[in-house]
Amino acid sequence: MLNVNVEHIGELAVVECEGSIVQSEAFKLREAVTSQKDARIVVIELSDVYAIEGGGLGMLAFLQRWARDNNIRFLLFNPSKAVRSRLKRARSIAKIYIATLEEMMALVVYACG
Numbered sequence: 226m227l228n229v230n231v232e233h234i235g236e237l238a239v240v241e242c243e244g245s246i247v248q249s250e251a252f253k254l255r256e257a258v259t260s261q262k263d264a265r266i267v268v269i270e271l272s273d274v275y276a277i278e279g280g281g282l283g284m285l286a287f288l289q290r291w292a293r294d295n296n297i298r299f300l301l302f303n304p305s306k307a308v309r310s311r312l313k314r315a316r317s318i319a320k321i322y323i324a325t326l327e328e329m330m331a332l333v334v335y336a337c338g
Contacts, residue, residue: 226244226245226250227242227243227244227245227246227247227250227251227253227254227274228242228243228244229241229242229243229253229254229256229257230243231257231260231261233264234333234336234337235335235336235337235338236263236264236265236266236336237264237265237266237268237332237333237335237336238261238264238266238267238268239268239270239302240254240257240258240261240267240268240269240270241270241273242254242269242270242271242273242274243273243274244273244274244275245274245275245276245277245278245281246274246276246277246278246280246281246284246285247276247277247278247280247281248278248279248280248281248283248284249280250281251280251281251283251284254269254281254284254288255284255287255288258288258291258292259288259291261297262295262297264297265296265297265298266297266298266300266332266336267288267292267297267298267299267300268300268301268302268324268329268332269285269288269299269300269301269302270302270303271301271302271303271304271305271308272302272303272304272305274304274305274308275305275307275308276307276308276311277308277311277312282311282312282315285301285321286321289320289321299321299322300321300322300323300324300328300332301321301322301323301324302323302324302329303326304323309323
C-alpha cells in the first residue's frame with residue numbers, strides 16, 4: 226500500500242511517500258504530483274518507501290516527462306538503500322536527479338525566501 230501526503234513551502238511541493246510504489250498504487254502518486262501545477266519544484270520524498278516495482282518506475286519516468294513539459298523541476302529525495310539500488314538499475318529513469326540533504330536545505334530556504 227502507498228500513502229501520499231503533499232506539503233507546500235512557497236513554490237516547492239514535497240510529495241511524501243510511504244509504503245511501496247507498485248503499479249496498482251502508482252496512480253496515487255500521479256494524482257499527487259500532477260495536481261501541483263502551480264509549483265516550480267516538485268520533490269518526491271522516498272525515505273519511507275521500502276520497495277518500488279516496474280509500474281512505480283514507469284510512473285516516475287512519466288512524472289519526470291510531465292514535470293519537464295510543465296516547466297517544473299522534478300527531484301527525488303532520500304530513497305532507502307533498496308529503492309536507490311532499484312532506481313540505479315532502471316534505464317528509463319537514469320536521468321532523474323536525487324537531491325542531497327544540502328540541496329534540499331537550499332531548496333527550502335529558496336522556497337521560503
